[in-house]
Amino acid sequence: MSEADAAGTRLSRAWFARHALEVAPALVGVLLERRTPEGTWVRARIVETEAYTGDDPSCHAHRGRTARNAPLFGPPGHAYVYRVYGVHWCLNVATGPDGEAQGVLLRAAEPLEGLEVLRAQRGARTRDRDLLRGPGRLTQALAVDGDHTAADLCADDPPVVLRDDGARPAIVRGPRVGVSRAADWPWRFHAEGSRFVSRYARSPHAPPPGTDRDRAPGQ
DNA sequence: TCGCTGATCATCT
DNA sequence: GATGATCAGCGAA
Numbered sequence: 291m292s293e294a295d296a297a298g299t300r301l302s303r304a305w306f307a308r309h310a311l312e313v314a315p316a317l318v319g320v321l322l323e324r325r326t327p328e329g330t331w332v333r334a335r336i337v338e339t340e341a342y343t344g345d346d347p348s349c350h351a352h353r354g355r356t357a358r359n360a361p362l363f364g365p366p367g368h369a370y371v372y373r374v375y376g377v378h379w380c381l382n383v384a385t386g387p388d389g390e391a392q393g394v395l396l397r398a399a400e401p402l403e404g405l406e407v408l409r410a411q412r413g414a415r416t417r418d419r420d421l422l423r424g425p426g427r428l429t430q431a432l433a434v435d436g437d438h439t440a441a442d443l444c445a446d447d448p449p450v451v452l453r454d455d456g457a458r459p460a461i462v463r464g465p466r467v468g469v470s471r472a473a474d475w476p477w478r479f480h481a482e483g484s485r486f487v488s489r490y491a492r493s494p495h496a497p498p499p500g501t502d503r504d505r506a507p508g509q
Numbered sequence: 510t511c512g513c514t515g516a517t518c519a520t521c522t
Numbered sequence: 523g524a525t526g527a528t529c530a531g532c533g534a535a
Contacts, residue, residue, distance in 0.1 A: 342527075348527070350520095356520080376519070377517055491528090493527085
């Protein structure tokens, strides 16, 4: 299947120029596509996302703009890729108005096409369920790394294509995974019943549930 | 399937 | 110098 054969419409910059809490659930069910160097396509359906904003103590941009987090400030629709634990990469998409720090982390996806390509990246023995289950696994399988930060995903030939084919899975909302601050904010969204959603793990550094002093604003 | 542990380094204080 | 928006591998249940 070529890009021209793909059903649905690519997500526009205007689509991303909304609040992260609106974009994050809307991204669940969206197609995530990556063209290999050989010209074949890998396709997956996003099943899990998390929202981050500058008001949020766990957001990288909470303390202001730095060289690393600059892509989070926009323009919307640009990638923010960062290294975590010195080992893995995480892929975000900037959202909200240009100049405001907001983004959505892509945490997990269900592989649809090009499974052999994903296995080549992740290891031949990797179970299908684990190919894209988790933000670090997702970037490894799709060969996304720091070279892609600040890339415009709404451009003509982006490294990663986001496409809406009309799928509207039921969405579950809950606390985010692995964050040590604002751990109780229900800013994680995932497809109900999906086997490809990452396992929920509260950060070992997070305070006990219910003790966060900051409450999620307006939610 | 769950819980635990070490790996490993860019970024920021 | 401390700290993670994580993962693989292991043993236990």
